[in-house]
Amino acid sequence: MSGPSPGRDPAELSREELVELGMRLDGVRVVAHEPAHRSAGPRGERRSRRRVSVLLALSVLFGLLFAVVYVAWPNGYVPPSDPTHGLYLLYTPLLGVLFAASVGALGVGMITYVKSFYPDEVAVQEREGGPSSEVDRTTAVATLADAAEDVGIGRRPLIRRLGLGGLGVFALMGGLMALGGVVRDPWRGGADAPLWRTGWKAVGGETVYLRIATGNPDEITRIRPQDMEPGAVQTVVPFRESERGNTEALLAAENAADAPVMLIRLHPGTPVRNRPGQEDLHHPDPGGDFYAFSRVCTHLGCPASLYDAERRAALCPCHQSEFQIDDGAVPVFGPATRPLPQLPVTLDEQGWLIARDDFPEPVGPAFWEIRSH
DSSP states (O other): OOOTTTTGGGGGSSSHHHHHHHHHTTTTTEEEEEOOTTTTTTHHHHHHHHHHHHHHHHHHHHHHHHHEEEEEEESSOOOOOSHHHHHHHHHHHHHHHHHHHHHHHHHHHHHHHHHHHEEEEEEEOOOOSSSSHHHHHHHHHHHHHHHHHTOOOOOOOOHHHHHHHHHHHHHHHHHHOOOOOHHHHTTTTTGTTTOOOOOOOOSSOOOEEEEEOOSSTOOBBBBBBGGSSSOOOOEEEEEOGGGOHHHHHHHHHHHHHTOOOEEEOOOOOOOOOOOOTOTTTBOOOOTTOOEEESSTTTTTTOBEEEEEETEEEEEEEOOOEEEEGGGTTTTSSSOOSSOOOOOEEEEOSSSSSESSSSSSSOOOOOGGGGGGG
């Protein structure tokens, strides 16, 4: 068969003629071509069609379940004593398993479809450099359309719809992860939203003591001024007398990400420059003033707990941000741009160090709305 002449207008040619012309112009020669399922017959084709349909349907199902879990599953932290703590622990594993299952089923379904319905073909082509001509582009489109006809995607609407549905759900999962922070409202609690308050906030007028974080929740060690030498530092967490004997509540206080505080006793006579409006947040003492700062680095939330008593500087080991304690804990080195928040402390009637109130500013890395607090 001589085939169409290259000089004819491509618009006058049929799709088969365009495919043949494109192969000739591109120097392509088909060595072998065997349609899919020639040996398996109609029964094997139906079996493959069902297999692909099941895989694509599972991809859509797992993707929709991912969206439901991402939006509706309880994901806020709750202590182990809460009945929903188990659901909270399952949130991240469920997202990972459902995402992997959806993408995996979609990928396996597409591979199965190609292996089952794409004809076995061997072609040889001599490659040439340079841009493609208009005729080449037209014949390439015809070749793709012919390939779609060969694999029968147009004759299998269920598989086509499931495949498009799987791709759509995959895009939905990506969009949910990208926009999840916009969908959820972190300010739902108003002034008591999690980003504004920590465990140091007094509830019902109950005193909040400074308790040494020992790692043993049942070991209650409160602090008096005489317990710390000048230049010393202690990691402390909040403690209320109502929590005494409640192991789960005590453990939750130690595990809270925004709770750890560096309690530092400066040497007597150390000159300090406090930040404006925070001149009275420390506890003055003749033996050395007490300053309490959040241990959470304001860069990315690592523990900024390496204290150099000689230079009065706190260092974050993750990215080397350094905070000058005797200058309001302002960052003097590294990527952090915001000072460590200072906890207001004082003594109660029995001489225990206590928190007067919560931090006057949010703890941890900065975020867009931080200046509105």
